[in-house]
Amino acid sequence: MSSFAESSADSHEHPQGACPVTGKTYDFCPRQAGDVRSPCPALNALANHGYLPRDGKNIGVWDLVRGLKNGYQLSTVLACLLSFGAMLLLGQYRCLSLSDLARHNMIEHNASLVHRDDNNGAEYAPTKVDRKLLAALCAEGGKLLPNRITLEDAAHIRVKREAQCGKLDGVHAEIARGEIVIAIGVLGGKDALKNGVNISALHEWMQHERLPTGWRPDHTQGLYQTYKMAKYVRERMREIGAQQPPNKPGEY
Known part of the structure; x- marks a missing residue:
């Protein structure tokens, strides 16, 4: 090893x-x-x-x-x-x-929040962040708390993306939720469960793939906390999906 x-x-x-x-x-x-x-x-x-x-x-x-x-x-x-x-x-x-x-459909999956789908049958999916998708992700924030992306926002974002790209299988759906949940939990700090993450910090982290300026971890992100956050997003996604019509093709 x-x-x-x-x-x-x-x-x-x-x-x-x-x-x-x-x-x-x-x-x-x-x-x-x-x-x-x-x-x-x-x-x-x-x-x-x-x-x-x-x-x-x-x-x-x-x-x-x-x-x-x-x-x-x-x-x-x-x-x-x-x-x-x-x-x-x-x-x-x-x-x-x-x-x-x-490698497509191993851990990587379609309906990523910031990467285009692998629709050409290639073995390896794109690794570069799509700036339009990143802008759309950040635009979903700030609706509940100013300048923050909350777990509620994350649920809405995931529903929209999967309506556009197609439903994920169970394993990849859990991976997709876990990705945004851990990002919010780690970068948002110890109160991320309620307050989410600063939009600018998330944008800097995703676009430039660097730790946000001035950010330091202020808590240990554990399995149980992550499970609670993912469970909330999963349940809210079910409720939101049942309440709204699917997106038009290409809409996000």
């Missing part, structure tokens, strides 16, 4: 030479030529900040666990569940590269 220390830091290079943040713990540096990234802004941000190997390659399961704990202050149980679950779903039990997470 690979370890963080064994990852090839030298492969993260710049046209002008060595990476300027090498040796500077957790400073941000965007993806460079030769680096690989996933459809997951959370993991990409961890690589861009050095919580995961900056080149995004040869990542062991315990690298993932440590990165999630150190970067986002997930509980050990939640970090292990996500990390070992990813390895299991991908069928890769030794190590992975972030680009492996783009």
Whole structure:
């Protein structure tokens, strides 16, 4: 199994030479030529900040666990569940590269909030955030609380996206809810269950795949809290879906 220390830091290079943040713990540096990234802004941000190997390659399961704990202050149980679950779903039990997470319909799925669907039959789905979808996501916020995306907003967003792209199977529906719930829970702070997350912080995190300016984790995001948040979104999605007609094709 690979370890963080064994990852090839030298492969993260710049046209002008060595990476300027090498040796500077957790400073941000965007993806460079030769680096690989996933459809997951959370993991990409961890690589861009050095919580995961900056080149995004040869990542062991315990690298993932440590990165999630150190970067986002997930509980050990939640970090292990996500990390070992990813390895299991991908069928890769030794190590992975972030680009492996783009394999379509493994962990990656259609009806992503910020990525276009993989409709061309390619094995690997797009990893670049679609700015129009990101703008549409952020535009859904602020309706309940000024400048915030709440769990209620998240439920509405997911219903709209799945009405546009088609229903997800049970496993991918849970993954999709978990993605936005963990983003809100981690970036929104200890009161995210009620107050959601700042729209600008979420936008910065997703568009630039970096930790929001001035953000620091103020709580441990655990499995039970995440379960409660996902359960709320799931139930609200059912209620919202039963109350409104489906979107017109292409509407979001």
